[in-house]
Amino acid sequence: MNIREYAKCDATDLAELVRKKQVSPKELALTAAKAIEKANPEIKGVVETYDDRIDGLDEKSLGNGPFRGVPLLMKDVFGHEKGRRIEFGSRLCEGMVAELDSNLAILLRKAGVNIIGRSAAPEYSMAGTTEGLLYGNASNPWKKGFSTGGSSGGAQASVTSGMVPIAHGSDIGGSIRIPASYCGGVGFKPSRMRISVGPAVDEGGFGYSMNHIQARTVRDSATMLDCLAIPMAGDPFVIPKPQQPYAALAKRKPKKLKVGIILDELAGVKVDPEVRKAVEKAGKTLAGLGHRVEQATASVGGLDMLSTMRDLFFFDFDGRLNYYGGKTGRTPGPDNLEPIIWSIYQRAGEITPSRFTAAWSRANVMRRSLGQFWTQYDIWLSPTTATTAPPWGTVNLSVEGIDFDTFTQGIFALPVQYTLPHNIMGTPAISLPLAQHSNGLPIGVQIAASPAMDHLVLQLATALEEAMPWARRVPALHVSKL
Numbered sequence: 001m002n003i004r005e006y007a008k009c010d011a012t013d014l015a016e017l018v019r020k021k022q023v024s025p026k027e028l029a030l031t032a033a034k035a036i037e038k039a040n041p042e043i044k045g046v047v048e049t050y051d052d053r054i055d056g057l058d059e060k061s062l063g064n065g066p067f068r069g070v071p072l073l074m075k076d077v078f079g080h081e082k083g084r085r086i087e088f089g090s091r092l093c094e095g096m097v098a099e100l101d102s103n104l105a106i107l108l109r110k111a112g113v114n115i116i117g118r119s120a121a122p123e124y125s126m127a128g129t130t131e132g133l134l135y136g137n138a139s140n141p142w143k144k145g146f147s148t149g150g151s152s153g154g155a156q157a158s159v160t161s162g163m164v165p166i167a168h169g170s171d172i173g174g175s176i177r178i179p180a181s182y183c184g185g186v187g188f189k190p191s192r193m194r195i196s197v198g199p200a201v202d203e204g205g206f207g208y209s210m211n212h213i214q215a216r217t218v219r220d221s222a223t224m225l226d227c228l229a230i231p232m233a234g235d236p237f238v239i240p241k242p243q244q245p246y247a248a249l250a251k252r253k254p255k256k257l258k259v260g261i262i263l264d265e266l267a268g269v270k271v272d273p274e275v276r277k278a279v280e281k282a283g284k285t286l287a288g289l290g291h292r293v294e295q296a297t298a299s300v301g302g303l304d305m306l307s308t309m310r311d312l313f314f315f316d317f318d319g320r321l322n323y324y325g326g327k328t329g330r331t332p333g334p335d336n337l338e339p340i341i342w343s344i345y346q347r348a349g350e351i352t353p354s355r356f357t358a359a360w361s362r363a364n365v366m367r368r369s370l371g372q373f374w375t376q377y378d379i380w381l382s383p384t385t386a387t388t389a390p391p392w393g394t395v396n397l398s399v400e401g402i403d404f405d406t407f408t409q410g411i412f413a414l415p416v417q418y419t420l421p422h423n424i425m426g427t428p429a430i431s432l433p434l435a436q437h438s439n440g441l442p443i444g445v446q447i448a449a450s451p452a453m454d455h456l457v458l459q460l461a462t463a464l465e466e467a468m469p470w471a472r473r474v475p476a477l478h479v480s481k482l
Contacts, residue, residue, distance in 0.1 A: 003038065006031045007162030007479045010217040011070045011224075014165055015112070018069040025062055025069030029054045029114055032071035035163045035479045036117075042144065042477045045158035047076060047135045048085065049117035057114065066223055066247075068112030073119040073167040074105070075155050078197070078204065078211070081105045081115065089121045089132050091336040093324050103198045103232045104211050108168070111227035119167055120154025123338050123397055124321075126313075128178050128415030130154050131396035133338055140183060140389050141475035142441050147389045149179035149415065156183045156214040162479035166220055172209035173309065173412075174384075174419025179214060180431040181384035181444025184473065186215040186461075189419075190225060191452050192426025193239050196232040203236065206312060206360075208423040216471075218461045221430070222250035225454065240452045250458035257456070259286055260296025260377035267306060267417040268409075269386045278435035278443040279383055285467050286381070286460070296377060299369045300421050301362075306408035308366065309420065311359035314404075317348040338397040340407060347404035363424060370425050374450040379460060382418045384431035384444030390414070418446055428454040430461050433470045442473075 001023050009017070017023045033054045040046045062068055074081065077088055080102040087093045108115065120130050120138045130138040130153030138154045140146040141161040148157040152169035156179035159167050169176040171189040180187025189210050197204040197211065204210065212228065215221045225246045231238045242249055261283050263271055287293040301308070321332045334342045351359075373380060393399070395411040402410040422429040429448035437443050447464075449456040474480065 001027055001031050003031060003035050004480045006035065009165060011067055011165040011215070011220045012217070014070050015067050025059050025114055026057045028069050028071055029057050029116055032116055032164055038482055039161045039163050039477065039479045042482065043139050043141060043157050043161050043163070044136050045120055045138045045148070045154035045161070046073060046163065047118050047120050047154070050115070053114055053116050062114060063110040063112040065111035065227055067227070070113050070166065071116045071164045072108065072113040073117050073155055073158055073164050074115050075152055075168045075170060076118045076121045077125045077151065078102065078170055079105060079168050085118070087134065089123045089134055091134050092321060092330050092332055093328055094134065096324065096328050102200065103196050104228070107228050107230060111224065119158055121152065122150045123341050125151035125170065125172065125175055126341060127151065127395060127397050127411065128174065129395050131392055133398070137392050139477065140441070141477040142184065144477065146391050146441065147182055147394065149182035149389065151175040152214055153179040156180055156185045156187065159214045159216055160185045160475060161477055165216065166224065167214045168211065169214040170204070170209055170211045171423065172205040172313070173423050174416045176212060176214065177384050177419045177429060177431040177444070177446060178415045180433070182389035182442065184433040184442030184470065184475065186218055186221055186430065186432060188212055188221045188430040188457070189422065189428065190229065190454050191239055191428045193235070193237060194454060195228045196235050198232040198235065207426065218250060218458060218465050219247065222458045223247040242455050246455055246458060249455040250462050252459060253463065254456055254459040257291045257378040259283065259291050259293040259379040259381050260373060261293065262296055262298050262380060262382040262418070264297055265417070266298065266300050266421065267303060267413040269413055269417045271383055271386045272388065274437050275383045275386060275388070275443050279381060279445055282434050282445045282464060282468065283381055285464065289463055289467065296373065298373050298421065301366050301369070303409060303413070305366060305420065306412055308359045308362045310408050311351050311355055312363060314344055314348050315351045315356040318345050321345055340397040340399065340402050343403040344407065367424050370421050378449065378456065380448040382446050384418060384446040385415055386417050387414070388437045388439060388441035388443060422448050425451065427451055428457045430457050432461055432464055434464060434468045436473060
């Protein structure tokens with residue numbers, strides 16, 4: 001298989017070729033390695049590849065799930081595989097090795113994927129862009145020197161540029177959906193606790209984080225959800241799940257739904273006019289498919305939302321970094337932490353248990369305020385991000401003048417204005433590349449549904465993929481063009 005043929009296929013296509021014995025898993029791994037060698041010098045989305053799963057691949061070691069033999073990258077954050085390096089994009093953790101498999105890694109391997117390496121992530125996933133001092137800046141495939149989004153930016157850029165068909169992503173405030181929006185991919189964040197994060201913790205990020213994949217097609221996302229939405233023994237709770245597979249449900253036309261378009265400035269960030277038009281066009285398309293679509297509003301508390309989440313996300317952050325430093329023999333400091341992370345580390349101790357529980361209570365109030373939306377509507381339709389991808393240096397962890405106090409408004413608000421509400425609510429949400437801006441960068445449109453209604457999101461996403469296709473749009477920094 002040559003690189004052009006490989007890069008045209010999504011994960012479902014490649015898996016089908018393996019099943020038909022038209023290509024072997026090792027041949028796919030070798031082709032992926034060639035694609036990475038070709039594109040990664042421009043993209044810098046891949047930080048490590050595994051020779052034992054490429055040249056030395058034992059095909060008998062692969063699982064027999066629907067993605068058998070398909071190359072996949074694991075994000076350098078919480079994608080633990082025992083014996084593999086996991087560095088959290090940080091010089092403090094450079095060379096650190098995972099001591100156990102995560103349940104996610106086990107399920108991915110059962111799905112049949114061949115995990116061939118790691119993708120880049122910003123330090124501790126705390127930026128809406130994938131720029132960093134450990135491995136450099138990952139570039140948007142559409143325009144060199146522009147953000148891939150974060151924190152799963154290395155993953156999505158690797159997918160959109162054709163290096164791999166799918167990649168692991170995680171999302172605590174938009175980290176799957178923001179890269180999908182900026183890079184022109186498909187990024188689905190499932191409902192809270194849909195995918196287990198055991199065994200090390202009960203819920204990632206106190207319940208706000210969720211794992212899944214970065215993709216190019218909705219069907220890949222739906223099929224992988226079937227592979228990963230398997231509760232682990234001992235999970236704190238299990239949410240309702242349809243009796244039929246998500247892959248089958250995603251192909252069905254949904255019932256007639258009431259769709260609310262949200263274009264309010266939820267965190268004070270103005271919406272680009274072309275982004276607004278893209279959302280409105282998606283709304284008209286859904287109306288043409290028989291759904292009831294109207295302008296709506298949502299209340300989340302403005303900038304208070306961001307300061308509340310800061311106190312939740314960074315509670316005991318200093319303790320966590322001290323633990324990692326103990327593993328690597330390094331003391332956290334400005335020589336191994338990026339400037340904003342260093343500031344947060346120094347101030348995290350101010351978030352006392354009482355301050356944390358107060359933030360938890362405020363977040364509960366926000367959740368219920370936001371939840372009023374679902375008493376009137378079935379579907380949330382909004383921008384994924386208020387703007388297209390910004391240039392490097394706009395929202396990274398080395399921006400001058402930004403510290404613990406100004407972090408949320410200074411670099412956090414821009415990318416997460418429309419994504420973070422769905423982490424607060426635990427609702428399923430997807431970013432789709434439904435439009436292209438006049439500046440040449442993709443525009444992501446976000447669809448969300450009420451908790452546990454993941455299948456509705458996938459059904460509408462499939463309908464829009466057919467009505468507003470994006471597959472023919474190929475970025476400049478693509479393996480077929482380099």
